[in-house]
Amino acid sequence: MCIFNQAKRWIFLFLIGVVSVNINAQNLTESIQSSETGRELVLNKCSQCHTDSIWRDQRQDERAWEATMYRMMGRGAIWTRDEIKSMSAFLGVDFGNQSTKLKVK
Amino acid sequence: MRDAVTGYLTKTISRRGFLDNLKLAGMTVTAAEGVLSSLNSAAQNTPSLSNNNSTEVPPVKTFQGSGGACFAEQLMACGVKYVFGNSASEDAQFYDALVDRPQLNYILTPHEGPGAAMAAGYIKASQEPAIVMQAGAVGLMNAMGQVFNAYKEQTPLVIYSYRTDQSRRAGRDGFEEIANQEQVLQPLTKYSWMARGPSMIAETTRHAFKSAWTPPHGPAYLTWHSDHTDEKTRTEIIQQSHFDTRMRVRPNPVEIERAARMLLDAKMPVLIVGDEIYKAKAVAKVVKLAEMLGMPVTQMRQMWVNFPEAHPLWVGNAPAGTLSSITWPKNYDLAINIGNKMQHNGVQPIVARNIKFIDMRIDYQNMGKVMSTDVPLVGDVALGLDDLIAALDQLMNARSKEIATQRTIEVKKFTDRARQIFTGIVNNPEWNNAPLIADRVTWEVAQFADKDAIIVHEAGSVAMHSFNFNPVGGRELFFYYGGHLGSGVGTSAGVKLARPHQQVICMVGDGSFLFGPHALWNMARLELPVITIVYNNHAYGGPHSRSIANVPSGRMVETGQFVASYLGNPDMNMAHIAQGFGVKAEVVSNSMELKQALSRAKLSTMDGKPYLIDVQVVRRGVGWTEQPWVPNIKGSKQKAKKT
Numbered sequence: 001m002c003i004f005n006q007a008k009r010w011i012f013l014f015l016i017g018v019v020s021v022n023i024n025a026q027n028l029t030e031s032i033q034s035s036e037t038g039r040e041l042v043l044n045k046c047s048q049c050h051t052d053s054i055w056r057d058q059r060q061d062e063r064a065w066e067a068t069m070y071r072m073m074g075r076g077a078i079w080t081r082d083e084i085k086s087m088s089a090f091l092g093v094d095f096g097n098q099s100t101k102l103k104v105k
Numbered sequence: 106m107r108d109a110v111t112g113y114l115t116k117t118i119s120r121r122g123f124l125d126n127l128k129l130a131g132m133t134v135t136a137a138e139g140v141l142s143s144l145n146s147a148a149q150n151t152p153s154l155s156n157n158n159s160t161e162v163p164p165v166k167t168f169q170g171s172g173g174a175c176f177a178e179q180l181m182a183c184g185v186k187y188v189f190g191n192s193a194s195e196d197a198q199f200y201d202a203l204v205d206r207p208q209l210n211y212i213l214t215p216h217e218g219p220g221a222a223m224a225a226g227y228i229k230a231s232q233e234p235a236i237v238m239q240a241g242a243v244g245l246m247n248a249m250g251q252v253f254n255a256y257k258e259q260t261p262l263v264i265y266s267y268r269t270d271q272s273r274r275a276g277r278d279g280f281e282e283i284a285n286q287e288q289v290l291q292p293l294t295k296y297s298w299m300a301r302g303p304s305m306i307a308e309t310t311r312h313a314f315k316s317a318w319t320p321p322h323g324p325a326y327l328t329w330h331s332d333h334t335d336e337k338t339r340t341e342i343i344q345q346s347h348f349d350t351r352m353r354v355r356p357n358p359v360e361i362e363r364a365a366r367m368l369l370d371a372k373m374p375v376l377i378v379g380d381e382i383y384k385a386k387a388v389a390k391v392v393k394l395a396e397m398l399g400m401p402v403t404q405m406r407q408m409w410v411n412f413p414e415a416h417p418l419w420v421g422n423a424p425a426g427t428l429s430s431i432t433w434p435k436n437y438d439l440a441i442n443i444g445n446k447m448q449h450n451g452v453q454p455i456v457a458r459n460i461k462f463i464d465m466r467i468d469y470q471n472m473g474k475v476m477s478t479d480v481p482l483v484g485d486v487a488l489g490l491d492d493l494i495a496a497l498d499q500l501m502n503a504r505s506k507e508i509a510t511q512r513t514i515e516v517k518k519f520t521d522r523a524r525q526i527f528t529g530i531v532n533n534p535e536w537n538n539a540p541l542i543a544d545r546v547t548w549e550v551a552q553f554a555d556k557d558a559i560i561v562h563e564a565g566s567v568a569m570h571s572f573n574f575n576p577v578g579g580r581e582l583f584f585y586y587g588g589h590l591g592s593g594v595g596t597s598a599g600v601k602l603a604r605p606h607q608q609v610i611c612m613v614g615d616g617s618f619l620f621g622p623h624a625l626w627n628m629a630r631l632e633l634p635v636i637t638i639v640y641n642n643h644a645y646g647g648p649h650s651r652s653i654a655n656v657p658s659g660r661m662v663e664t665g666q667f668v669a670s671y672l673g674n675p676d677m678n679m680a681h682i683a684q685g686f687g688v689k690a691e692v693v694s695n696s697m698e699l700k701q702a703l704s705r706a707k708l709s710t711m712d713g714k715p716y717l718i719d720v721q722v723v724r725r726g727v728g729w730t731e732q733p734w735v736p737n738i739k740g741s742k743q744k745a746k747k748t
Contacts, residue, residue, distance in 0.1 A: 048432070049425035053657040054650070058727045063534050067542070070533035071725065074544045074568035076424035078432045078523045081532060 038090025041083055048077075059099060062092025164347040172303035172334040173198030176265075177206050178342045179307040183314045184234050186210060187602070189224040191217050193240030195267050195331035212602075212631070216623040217244045219595035221251035223624050225260045226592075226599025229408070229583065230559070232384070233603070234314060234345075237262065241269040241281045241331070242289075249293070251595070254587025255324040256293040258408050259380070259446070259468070261317035262324040264290070265310075268299070272330040290326040300329040303338035311348050319352050320485065321468040322384075356465060356482035356489045364441070364463045364480045365496035368398060369505050371439035371461070373512070375428065376400040376418075378411040379445025380586075381466050381486045388576045390490035391443055392416065397497055399512030401519075403431050405445055405455060408586040410574035417517040428456050433519045442466065444486040449475050465489045530570070539695035540721040543567045543640050547612070549696060550638055553703045554580060555608040559600055563593025564614040564640050566647035591621025594637060598624040601633040608636070608710070615641040615672060615679065622682055625715065629687035634710035636703075637683070641692075642722040643673035644733075650726040662728055671733040683717035690717035 046055070060068075065088035073079060079087075093099070118126070168178050176199055180188065188203075188211045190196075203209055214220025217239045224237035239245045245266040255262040269281035276284070283289065287299045296316035300309040306329060313325035368374050382391050388411060395402050395412075401420045402412050405427075412419055423430050426448070428440055440456045441463040447455050454475050456462050464472050465482035472481055482489050501509075535542045543564075551571035554560065557578060562569050563585040574582050583600060585592050597611035618639050628635050649670035653662060661667055680690035689709055693699045699720060706716035724733075 049430050051654075054654045055727070057653060057657050057662045067533055067535040068725070070530060070535075071542070071544060073527060073530045074547070074570040076421050076432070076568075078421075078526050080526055081529055 038086040038088070039094070041087045042090060045077065045079065045083070045087070049075075056095070058095060059097050060092075060095070061097055062088050065091040065095070162344060164344045166342050167339065168307075168342045169339045170337065171198040171202065172306050172329070172336050172338060173200075174202040175303065175307050175338060175340050175342070176310060176334070177202040177209055179310040180236060181206065181208055182342050182344045183310065184345050185236055186233065187212055187224070187227060187235045188238065189214055189220050189227075189235065190238040191215070191220055191240060191244055193238070193244065193267070195241065195269060196238065196334060198334045212627065214595075214624065215626055216621065217247035218251055218591050219598075219621040219624040221248040221262070221264070222254070222592040222595025222621065223599040223602075223627060225251060225255050225258075225262050226561070226583070226596035227603045228260055228262060228599075229258075229596075230600040231603035234261070234263070234318065237264055239264075239266040241266055242283045242286050243269075243281050245286070245289070249290070250589040251592060252290065252293050252324050252326075254585070254589045254592055257587040259322045260324065261322040263310075263313045263317050264294075264324060264326045265313075266328055267331040267334060268328055269331060271332040273332070275330060287326060287328050290324075293324065294326045295323040296325040298327055300327065300333065303329075303333040303336040304340050305329075306333065306338075307340045307342055311343060311345075314345065315348055315350065319350050321381075321466075321470070353488060354467065354484045355492060356484035358492065360480050360482055361489070361492045361496050364465075364482060364493060365500050367439060367461060367463060367480060368441065368497065369500060373434050373437045374398060374400050374439040374441060375431075375434065375437040376402045377428070377440060377442040377445050377447075377456075378402060378404050379443065379447075379466070380407045380409050380411060381444025381468070382411040383409040383576055385444070385485060385487035387444075387487040387490055388412065390487060390494065392577075394443075394490055394494055394497075396513070397494065397501070397509060399509040399514075399516060400441075401434055401437075401516045403428070406448055406450075406584075406586065407445060408584050410576060410582045411444070413573075413575040413577060413579065415573045415575065417520050418513070420516065420520060421523065423455075426450055426455065427453060428460070429453075432523070434516075439463070443490065446471060447476065465493070527570075535723070537696065538723060540642075540723045541694070541696060541699065542725070543642075543722050544570070545696060546638065546640060546699065546720050546722060547571060549699050549703070550610060550612065553700075553707075554610055556580065558608040558610055559583060559604060561593055561597040561600060561609065561611045561613075563590065563596070563617045564612050565590075565617060565645075566650070567612070567614065567640055569612065585617075590617045593617055594622050595624040597635045597637065598627045598631075598633050601628070601635050602631070609634075611635055611637040613637065613639055614646070615639055615643065615677065616645045618679060619672075619677070622679075622686065625683055625686035625688045625717065628715035632713040633715060634713050635715045636706045636710055637688075637715070637717040639679045639717065639719045640722045641677075641679055641719050642724045643671070643676050644724050644729075645670050645672065646724065646726060649728070653727045664734075665728060665730060666734045667728060668734075668736070671735065673733065674735050679719040680717060683719075688715045688717050690719065692719040692721065694721040 066084060069084040069088055168175060188209055190211060191214055203211055214223060221237045224235050227235050239248050252264060268286050270279050287297045290297045296313055298309055300306050309327050313327045317325040376395050378391055382388055395418045402418050403420055404411060404422050420431060420433060439461040444466050449455060456476060458477055461479050462476055463480040464478045465486055467485055469483045536545055547567060548571050557580060559581045560572060561583045569582060572580050574580050583596060593611050593613040597609050601609040649667060680692045683690035691702055693702045702718045706718060709716040
């Protein structure tokens with residue numbers, strides 16, 4: 001392998017690394033934003049009818065939270081698919097099966 | 106104004122004279138004409154008037170016979186066609202009188218509770234009088250739960266049960282005797298009275314029917330010592346047309362005008378609708394009022410849906426029972442209630458204190474109780490709507506009409522979007538699960554139901570979405586507003602008896618069903634082809650979730666020991682229960698099976714036979730596991746010897 005090829009290889013790996021870091025950073029940012037948005041949505045929308053005592057002991061994964069959100073639609077909640085995704089993503093982390101948090105603060 | 110109305114109705118003043126009188130009293134021309142037009146329908150809502158042919162039946166007649174026969178005669182004069190009852194030997198003279206009076210149909214119900222629910226269902230669906238009777242105090246106790254419902258729902262149910270103790274041995278704590286039997290019902294009735302002798306039976310019966318059917322409606326109870334039913338007597342029998350008060354009150358015209366001006370001054374008025382609209386058959390009028398002003402319309406907890414749900418001004422039910430819980434609008438500055446009972450379940454008033462409030466209903470006792478009311482409009486809502494519409498018609502100018510048009514566009518923008526979003530309910534990740542989620546069951550039945558089906562709803566924690574209820578010729582809802590469980594099956598049977606030409610579907614939770622399945626037997630016997638759908642999750646789902654909400658992070662959650670929620674182990678089979686009553690039934694566990702079962706149910710009902718589907722539904726909510734906790738109580742381990 002010539003030096004030129006070796007250099008090209010290092011440049012390639014460097015670029016992959018940069019892109020990868022960027023993508024991961026971007027995912028992380030999106031995840032945080034999504035989680036924050038989800039939290040705000042939960043606080044704003046669920047409190048339309050409930051205090052947090054109705055659901056704060058619930059521990060379930062994101063999919064189950066999503067199903068719970070859709071169940072509220074039958075009861076008059078008007079939430080878009082994206083809003084439901086955001087809320088269930090947040091709840092799936094903070095009120096997921098492994099969570100020890102007791103309430104939203 | 107009262108003199109003018111009396112004068113016009115008795116033809117002592119002319120039409121013109123009547124209008125002049127009203128104008129002199131300060132009423133606008135349009136409002137006066139509205140009053141005039143509604144006088145022609147003054148007999149509306151006096152159901153028995155149409156039953157009695159006054160040319161053939163004298164308004165008052167003298168009758169001689171047993172107390173039981175007098176009772177039967179007066180019931181017929183009250184317009185009663187159906188008597189719902191459970192076997193009672195002390196009523197033998199009454200039963201004997203029925204043999205030669207085929208106009209009175211006795212419907213034997215195998216339990217007093219569902220029997221009373223059936224009677225109430227018939228009355229609610231027909232708006233015709235009926236009576237339910239029980240065997241003494243002991244039968245009455247079984248019926249009382251449904252009397253409670255009738256009281257809360259303001260159903261004019263008349264209840265009779267004799268006193269087992271006879272008049273010459275009362276007060277000795279005898280068999281089935283309780284002191285002051287009529288007083289037991291007092292908190293639940295508008296009228297509760299014991300006839301003191303056989304000659305008073307007919308008059309007491311009249312009082313009960315008059316009281317029950319004078320708005321605001323409610324149950325009435327009558328009783329007498331059982332020996333009075335056997336005694337011979339001579340009494341007057343009076344047709345209902347000659348003791349009914351025909352109480353159709355118009356709201357104060359001054360207040361009507363104030364209400365109209367406040368509505369026109371409001372930036373975003375919201376209309377709350379309620380059951381008095383359905384009872385008064387005034388849905389078209391309330392739609393007209395909403396459309397005139399472009400008002401968003403909502404409803405708090407009620408028995409019926411009182412506004413077409415597909416209408417662009419319908420913004421949905423208030424999910425938490427307060428106006429602040431509606432999603433939109435949030436900038437309302439005035440609320441007008443037409444006929445809603447405004448049941449408060451929390452500390453906060455349904456309409457916040459800083460919002461102007463207009464309240465129109467006949468239920469004067471509940472007005473001003475919690476709400477701060479700017480304009481009270483006590484009256485029949487059909488007449489009140491006529492007057493309010495007339496007043497608005499006169500007061501509205503080009504500018505106010507333009508404001509209403511713009512508001513209509515704004516409301517429609519929201520409702521269009523809300524409806525579009527709601528179609529996404531099928532995106533629930535558990536939509537295709539088996540056992541089914543309750544929402545899927547509801548949705549499937551909504552796809553299946555006839556366009557004018559009646560849905561009787563007693564499924565506590567289930568939302569009745571997707572039906573697009575429309576009380577004007579579309580699907581109707583009969584919701585268990587009262588809350589004493591065990592009403593659903595009986596109510597459905599009564600509704601079907603009253604509305605034989607409409608499909609009736611009973612949607613009931615397994616817990617509710619178990620409180621009163623007995624009317625299934627009536628459905629089979631009387632060929633009342635109701636389709637009953639049981640959401641069977643083998644649990645009290647609603648109480649389970651609310652218990653945890655009441656004790657968050659408590660020991661129940663920590664240990665998974667829910668002592669009062671789980672109905673399984675062994676699981677109950679509602680299809681077997683139905684088959685025991687002579688009703689075809691099956692158990693289904695997934696959506697395909699449900700669709701096929703609904704098709705079989707339709708074929709069965711077309712043949713006049715009721716059908717029941719036990720739908721296995723998944724338990725949802727905090728704390729459920731695959732194998733929920735059950736108490737370690739085994740009778741077999743506690744007995745000392747094998748028996």
